[in-house]
Amino acid sequence: MRDERDYVEYVRARMPALRRLAYRLSGDWPAADDLLQECLVALYRHWRRAVSADSLDAYVRAVLVHAYLAERQRPWSRRVRPTAELADAPAPVLGGAEHRVDLLAALAKLSRGQRAVLVLRYWEDLDVAQTAAALGCSAGTVKSQTSYAIAALRRLLPNYVPGGTDIA
Numbered sequence: 001m002r003d004e005r006d007y008v009e010y011v012r013a014r015m016p017a018l019r020r021l022a023y024r025l026s027g028d029w030p031a032a033d034d035l036l037q038e039c040l041v042a043l044y045r046h047w048r049r050a051v052s053a054d055s056l057d058a059y060v061r062a063v064l065v066h067a068y069l070a071e072r073q074r075p076w077s078r079r080v081r082p083t084a085e086l087a088d089a090p091a092p093v094l095g096g097a098e099h100r101v102d103l104l105a106a107l108a109k110l111s112r113g114q115r116a117v118l119v120l121r122y123w124e125d126l127d128v129a130q131t132a133a134a135l136g137c138s139a140g141t142v143k144s145q146t147s148y149a150i151a152a153l154r155r156l157l158p159n160y161v162p163g164g165t166d167i168a
């Protein structure tokens with residue numbers, strides 16, 4: 001009974017931050033809610049293991065990231081998602097919060113792993129070691145994936161001017 005109360009208290013306190021992380025990973029609120037629900041069910045099932053971890057927040061973050069990365073392997077996630085792209089549209093000079101839609105669209109084109117690395121490093125403000133722990137990989141992999149992801153964003157957003165972007 002006490003475990004269940006602790007679980008409910010933790011989820012109530014951390015729900016906004018976890019939902020924001022799920023959104024940053026998935027780029028879509030309905031998908032973020034599904035991802036968060038999956039994470040919270042797994043957390044409930046493994047609550048005793050979670051509370052015995054060195055950091056409960058790090059444990060939950062890792063569960064959420066792993067659920068996000070594993071989602072691609074499920075058959076129902078392979079739906080066709082049509083996108084409308086303008087041919088030969090002039091590229092705007094990007095910079096500031098008003099261009100967050102363009103940045104989010106570029107992030108959506110990255111691989112799930114690269115997107116997860118950027119979200120954890122730059123929006124969740126985790127260091128390399130914490131990001132590696134959340135992803136279950138080495139620090140070297142985090143560094144290389146960060147480099148590849150930034151290079152991909154530069155190709156997707158050639159006119160981006162850094163500074164001041166505020167994404168969710």
